[in-house]
Amino acid sequence: MKKHQVTIIDIAKKLGISKSTVSRALTNNPNVSPETRKAVLEMAKSLDYQPNMLALSLIRNETRLLGVIIPDIQKPFFAAIVSGIQHIAGRMGYRTIIAQSDESPQIEKENIQALMLSRVDGFLICHTRDTRNFDHIKTLYQKGFPLVSFARICQELPIPKVVEDDFNGLYTVTQHLIERGYRRIALLAGPKHMQASKLRQQGYMAALRQNGIAYDQELVEHTRFLPDHVSAAVDKWLALPEPPNAICTIYDAGAVQVMQLLKSRGLRIPEDVAVAGFGNDPVASLVEPGLTTFEQRPYEIGLLAGKHMLDTLKKKFTDVPPQITICEGKLIVRSST
């Protein structure tokens, strides 16, 4: 049973003064006599007064709440990003409401709608793997909501974006495989329309080109990050007349699955086939052999995205053209290559 919350009017009545004076005393307004202030503060303490932020939010039209839209909090990558966002936002007095889209563009849209009604002060958004229509984001933009796009970004709007080191990541991984002597390198990519997937593939292709290795379309397979797609790709590659002797993927979970598939067929890693991933997920160091991968630092991505949001809210960068921030990573060599 929730009790009546103590208000400044209660304090005012008890002391026989007006609510204006109580408000002044509580907000450190100079126009209050020291004695009155002391009395108010003591009364507030003894009644256990808690200011009602709702009333304040209504007046200021500001909730100090941030909406964070992610596909799935159970993926370590997103959990780390959320953690970064929360830590930097919390320091500035902002709370975050997390909403999961479960990789459904429809739910993504509904969540944004709901958070808009909750009057969050801004949105930090990572789209589903299938989001192709950005009308709901454009609506937010037109309404003037501060927006930050991260990881799976919306390119169609001039808003701050924070992404992984996509191109460089797969360029470096591929370069590393080539240096280790692998020549027939397959790539497990993501959805074709996804910017991150495109860039990673471009990094892969750039490394091949630079080393005079012909691009073989048969060695590149696109997935929607689903297990079935991965095994289909591996099946296809191993059935080729000249199968790959190295497989790199644009996400670690895929690489881990590739390793399991290869092992179940009795192939040795890296002697028969080398495997490399992208992300340096916690699993990468736990599987055997350890997975060579490109480290991305999702916690830092969260920090950067949060920083952009706070800057926007402070109106620091109103006229600065919104830029794309790349969160740099580095190659982590383990025994899978």
Added chain:
Amino acid sequence: MKKHQVTIIDIAKKLGISKSTVSRALTNNPNVSPETRKAVLEMAKSLDYQPNMLALSLIRNETRLLGVIIPDIQKPFFAAIVSGIQHIAGRMGYRTIIAQSDESPQIEKENIQALMLSRVDGFLICHTRDTRNFDHIKTLYQKGFPLVSFARICQELPIPKVVEDDFNGLYTVTQHLIERGYRRIALLAGPKHMQASKLRQQGYMAALRQNGIAYDQELVEHTRFLPDHVSAAVDKWLALPEPPNAICTIYDAGAVQVMQLLKSRGLRIPEDVAVAGFGNDPVASLVEPGLTTFEQRPYEIGLLAGKHMLDTLKKKFTDVPPQITICEGKLIVRSST
């Protein structure tokens, strides 16, 4: 730049009617003529009216926001719980604000304070491993906030609690080890004051007792879930005149670390030492050999905790006898035993 939000007064002015009528039309109040309702609805649509929930929250003294206090969203266990809470709460129109304590009792306290000011409708709380003083929770309870305690629970209050199958989990794991012929079984436990740790240890001891195996205090080590504590424990055990031939832990991450330590000393698992965990974390199936463990279903814990909270919120004035709900699990046998 954020624009002026359209209000019911704007609609009223445009149509030359009162805000009361607009409100009625929008809330499906029967006392509005069909023509007026139609006009209001159309005007609302054309002006892109969004109701201001802040004003409503102020009146109803209800935000439809839930506060979730967890130690660390990056732990898969907590991420899954959060996911469960969000899914069930979202279905009932509740949003959740997640706050991480980073295992600091002080931050836990501050977060609760902050969420109280944000006027959340209730709290779902999992304490830090070091929380021993529950005064901040008692304050919430006295103020009448609906509370649910999960995983690392507060026993000092008559509130709904959801926990893992602690006793039974370690009882089953230990029983399994004994059946496989292991007799000298060590236990890596948690902080002594933690209820979950106590119960799991009791399960372990019950299984030993039932099989006529003497309890050896040297084989039980308490940790604060920190890597250093784990290696110290393993060091101590291996230095014993008669070292254990099986090690079970009350958390999977500890078991994985134990496995790594054993392997680095050239010991084979399970031939030299068997290892078992608790939790069935994602890592359990990825390490080699696969980790035998007791499955706990954190997503279900989240669902149950959320359900308790929603029930409490629905029957605002009737106290439901607070019960402790055990989320049952089952043994998962892999090759580590």
Added chain:
DNA sequence: TATCTTTATGGGAACATTCCCGCAACCGAT
């Protein structure tokens, strides 16, 4: 026709807070 009920609407209070404005009282200076 007179009275009673229904229907559609408007006006205001309420929620908790801040902020602007006005009004005394007091002080120092002319």
Added chain:
DNA sequence: ATCGGTTGCGGGAATGTTCCCATAAAGATA
């Protein structure tokens, strides 16, 4: 003694919404 300025405080508006009450017109019953 009067003037201008400060100080401390109260009253009210404003934020956006719902809900209660009043009021008018319309319809129903005697």
